[in-house]
Amino acid sequence: MGIEVNGKTYETDEEGYLANLSEWNPEVGSAMAKLDNCDLTESHWEVINFLREYYEEYQIAPAVRVLTKAIGKKLGPDKGNSKYLYELFPYGPGKQACKYAGLPKPTGCV
Amino acid sequence: MAMLHTVNKSPFERDALETCLRLAAKGSSVLFIEDGVYGAMKGTSFSTTLSNAMKDKTFYVLGPDLKARGVDASRLIDGIKVVDYAGFVDLTVKHEKVSAWV
């Protein structure tokens, strides 16, 4: 499987996650979101970029519980709660945001 | 309740037996299974350590694994008890907690 962005095809797995993490760019993220009928706003990008930084530092996508806590610490309690994160990413902040961030599915996510 | 420790690697291949003996608390039991049974033999470079460990731990070995490997019970360190599969089950039930040194 793959996703075409600006004339280039990016390989994805059967669930739409990017096969090669180093190929990611924001346009790929936006294109993946479009396929889910989701228009990415500043608030979405805040979480996506946070996930990419977390992955860069720890080499894993955090579990939702860990993500929520860490977002709260970095961006404040009004954003560090599941209600806010699920409103942004109704398919689950772990699964959905990680996909747009070009990361693998969070460890332990089924 | 004391813990049952199982060792399934030959002491000459892996450090499972050595580590288990160092880290099993007093009063616990150790059961040799699979290639672990070689560790229960007399006259090896581990038998002195094992004899010392027998002062505060109880040792068992799984008979079918011994038999399969051609190790007669007479070649075991004195005091190590041979159990069959039913005995293995009894040990796990009796101890409640099991730690497998794989």
Added chain:
Amino acid sequence: MSETKNFMYLNRRAPYGTVYAWESLEVVLIGAAFEQNVSLAFIGDGIYQLLKGQNTTELGIKNFSPTYNALGDYDVNKIYVEKESLDARGLTVADLLPLVYEDADEDYAEKDSIRVVTAAELAEIIDQQDVVLSF
């Protein structure tokens, strides 16, 4: 699962030669979702998992040593390192990753997760566990 149990993961093998170290870490991270009382012990060659300065670029495989730093976020903050294994390998705690966690009971003060214990001390700790998993 309603009651909280004591889970201990024994890490006994070096990181890249076999898949045990990474598998153990994944199981720990997945298991953390169940909110049990989790501790880790590094014994024998397992000590090598925590060495500072790992760089797998030339192997072309993932360097998962930074992931140990995430354990604090997952509320895994009891990390025992056996003194005898350190000594046998000519290492000290200064050679290991400085793993920390934030103590929620003390205004999120940063504390060391690694505790160097003797074999005798670790034997007692293992004996108190409900579940022991060896990797």
